[in-house]
Amino acid sequence: MLTHPTLDLLHSLGLHGMAKGFKDLDAQSEARSLEHAEWLALLLEHEKTLRQQKRFESRARAAKLRHAACVEDVDYRAIRGLDRTLFLERFPITLRRNQPRRDNFDIPRVRSV
Numbered sequence: 001m002l003t004h005p006t007l008d009l010l011h012s013l014g015l016h017g018m019a020k021g022f023k024d025l026d027a028q029s030e031a032r033s034l035e036h037a038e039w040l041a042l043l044l045e046h047e048k049t050l051r052q053q054k055r056f057e058s059r060a061r062a063a064k065l066r067h068a069a070c071v072e073d074v075d076y077r078a079i080r081g082l083d084r085t086l087f088l089e090r091f092p093i094t095l096r097r098n099q100p101r102r103d104n105f106d107i108p109r110v111r112s113v
Contacts, residue, residue, distance in 0.1 A: 021046025 003026055010019035021043045025031040031039070071091045076084050 015047055017047035017050030018043045020050070 003022075007019050007022060010016070010022060024046075025034075025039065025042060031042075034042070071087065074082065074087060076082055
């Protein structure tokens with residue numbers, strides 16, 4: 001299979017998510033048993049995910065939130081009607097003493113109220 005020309009073509013068409021997915025799938029031996037429609041579906045899913053992630057990051061930058069808050073920083077003592085169990089159910093995070101707070105989590109930052 002001509003990998004490099006295909007990757008170049010995908011990049012030139014602006015399909016960077018599909019190019020990354022193509023490279024990832026090409027490196028996996030299990031992917032060789034997939035049918036063409038399954039391969040195409042996986043490539044399209046990579047492209048869609050990358051575009052959604054870029055859109056989210058762009059909107060998060062444009063929002064210019066006042067505080068760089070995250071789920072770990074929620075103050076449950078303030079009377080706002082926040083349910084701690086609901087938060088822990090939605091965002092199952094276990095923090096350890098020597099673990100960084102935000103950098104290793106794939107959780108979007110939210111504005112604290």
